[in-house]
Amino acid sequence: MKKNLLLLILSVLILFSSCDSNLGTEVENHWPQAGVTYEIFIQSFYDSDGDGIGDINGVTKKLYHVKELGADAIWFMPIMPSPSYHKYDVTDYKEIHPDYGTMDDFKNLIKEAHKNDIKIVIDMIINHTSTEHPWFQESQKSRDNPYRDYYVWAQKDTIADFLNKKTITLDSDNIRQWHDPGQGEDFYYGFFYGGMPDLNFDNPKVREEIYDIGRFWLEEVGVDGFRLDAAKHIFPDDRPEDNHAFWKEFREEMSKVKPDVYLVGEVYDMKEIVAPYLPGLPALFNFDFHYTLLEAYEKVDGMLLARKQKEILDFYNAITDDFIDATFSSNHDQPRLLNSLDQNPKKYKQAINILMSMPGAPYLYYGEEIGMLGKKPDENIREPFVWDIKANDKGRTTWIEPEYSIDDTVTPLAIQKSMSTSYFNHYKEIIRLRNTNRALALGDLELYEESIPKELMAYYRTHDKQVLFVVHNLSDQEVKIAAPEDYSWPIYSYGMAEIQEGQLRLPAYSSIILEK
Template sequence: MNKTLIASTLATLSILASCQSEPTPEVKNHWPKAGVTYEIFVQSFNDSNGDGIGDFNGVTEKLDYIQELGANAIWFMPIMPSPTYHKYDVTDYKAVHPDYGTMEDFKKLLEEAHKRDIKIVIDMIINHTSTEHPWFQASKSGRDSEFRDYYVWAQKDTIAAFLDKKVITLDSDNIRQWHDPGQGEDFYYGFFWGGMPDLNFDSPKVREEIYEIGRFWLEEVGVDGFRLDAAKHIFPDDRPLDNHAFWKEFRAKMEAIKPDVYLVGEVYDKKEIVAPYLPGLPALFNFDFHYTLIESLNSGDGQLLLQKQKEVLDFYQGITPNFIDATFSSNHDQPRLLNDLKEDPAKYKQASAILLTMPGAPYLYYGEEIGMLGLKPDEHIREPFIWDVKENDKGRATWIEAKYSTDATVTPLEAQRKDPNSYFNHYKALIKLRNSYPALATGSLEILENKFPKSVMAFGRKSADQEAFVVHNVGSESVEVDVPAEFEKELFKLGTIKLESGKLNLEGNSSVVFLKK
């Protein structure tokens, strides 16, 4: 063993020893308000039958792993039948994609997850369907079809001015909104793509269909909640009040079926647009957090994220006190976090330390815990999970040839388990820390009066009977900050820190969490 590795191992053991000098408090499940949710793309997660595609049975095989990591819930990207690999264009809302297995396989997965106190949330895509959905096939058959008003149709001459209009979406700036089904006379509206016609929520029949679909998954299948895709686009952007009203109605219908149903919405916009959705969607993804976290680390400005998060939380509080801030550092639509941080391991570890010491209900995208890589197009942000070296990795999916997350670029999970300094053990330790201390899980965010160097992100976390002091130096240079004497009980540290007589010195990309005595 070389001297560098010996020194590194001894340092890690020293940290672990200092953190374990007293019995660790009980690990608690704070979901949904502050628990950790693990996002899975089934197709790339674990292949149980050797056909190259991940499946439900493959996820069931790995539930002990998800429990080991410390996650409290799983969000599944779309699992319903669809003609595309991503499955965001549904053809049958009351079935599962045959590539992933049977409904019985899914119900077995649910049963086994619930045995481990792991909740299951599924993607619900109701803004649009596939053009192959039977509703659309019937709708386009003629103006007198009973399904005609399930979608938004207009005659060519009435929308002539809009036919060439293009809109900016998450992935493209050249998407047409109106599409010709091949008849040349009547056009249908599809915000994202011609293969995804928007449903018409002005139709009471459509709304009743959607509520029945929700009932099916909650009551007959038994899922714990839904991630609502494209929640901002139920009605066009110039009808925001109708959007807000719909989601209130949707929430009321779902809570009548399952009072503790979990609903998290994707509203991709600034806080002023996002916040009014809270009465209908009590949990909303915090895109500001994601982008500002990356900007803070890449610019070395510790104040950016702190101030942004305080603004968001205060603004949400003004709408409703009962909201869930769904924070995340990456997801299936964004480049992998390690790519966004220029493949800098120190920044990468600190990003997760910030995510898991800040308020909110964090989401963790599969593979982030082992440092997977990925850039657009989206398929390559969704590459197969690397469980072991290739010759031993029987569960690795092969539906796509990995371009970024390969054996040459990513250390497999099995090897990371044995390395105390690995990304996996880092994430695992942070999740356990968060779930062990109520101040870090459910505590408020306290902005401190002290003046700190620009690169320092320092804040308090305070619950009813516990208080923590968190310091992150996101810059590359060493800094010194004052630490009150009552906050000198160290719970966690990352990088190199030194505390003497109330003076804390942190080297670049170092973090520390103190507990009030």
């Protein structure tokens, strides 16, 4: 009995000793520079009133989930009135979609979120409106209507050569940009599709309307910032300098009412195209991170992602140190990560280890923390969150019949909480590790330059006096390398990775983090 008690005491001492090596184990909020943001599609999140559609009060009720997970902010996909389920075609920029609740509901959500040190970011869709927006309804009435110039119109004979032009881009497979509203003579421009007419930002009145909308949400409603949809397409692709200038002006106007306003832009392109947006949009989504992560697993090439990330960070740093690298491993436009990784649980857990141990301000898509599934079309990437077994899940939304994330394929959150090896508890653990180690959140990235097997990804994270050595084995075979000198016992190990007789033993899809 005494022997067992002694072993228990020794185990506890070792645990606390390991924790103490983290230069303080207090959880820190590193948002926006390196904090964790949780993306929510309200429609699918939690239904508080039984109508089958997720709502704002449902999110308020589940704020503790976001807090428990360790996220510092929430990004909401569109919340404004719209005729579509996804709501990326707005009909009223200063209201809440009635399916989601009221403006008072949303203000209460913000108040409760702020009490819990959670920031609120909303999707702002200003490249285009819905054809049902009052501005467009007026615009199509006649050529001399006061709202005509709020959109881009052209007579049929002046754009004849462009009517059937196919324009395929990284963020749109639309084959037609000019659309006939049924008049037969005048056509309007809509980059994404006919139901989303582009606003005309050459018109000063349009720009002022947009600035006024931004002020409204920052001053009167109290949001902390905006995710700017289709930021690359404010002006046509052959006018990039005008895009850059607009976002600088937008940032200046928003900063007048909220000096610390957070702006994250969706500029879906290579780093050379993305970088000039930084003066206007200090946070930009890193699409290369997502795609290179998947490519690294496909090719079993560990350093592929590390080198790509180092290349991007060095490129941006040469331009400005005022930028936030918004990294992500999945979002509402991409197949669910577990599907992209062959539904391999070990790969899946390791992928979040990589995201959380890399530099940047990582975004998490709702449901990834429980291993939700989904493939195109987009509706099936946005299926209802699985809170509990169906018989007990009063808050599960029913607006769509899920095809991928069902009880037979996804273990509900309520059950995962009690499973030590669940996806949810794994996510919690690695996020907490990041939030208690400044080197993981804020540290510089240095590549491990020694010769190592192709399967391994290895790098250093350094911040002040803390130096961490991070290694991931992206293969399905065990790999060993010499353990670096002057590093203590691991502060984190996944997949039975360990130091053994002067070597790092890395089983399939394992990760290890050592502290110097």
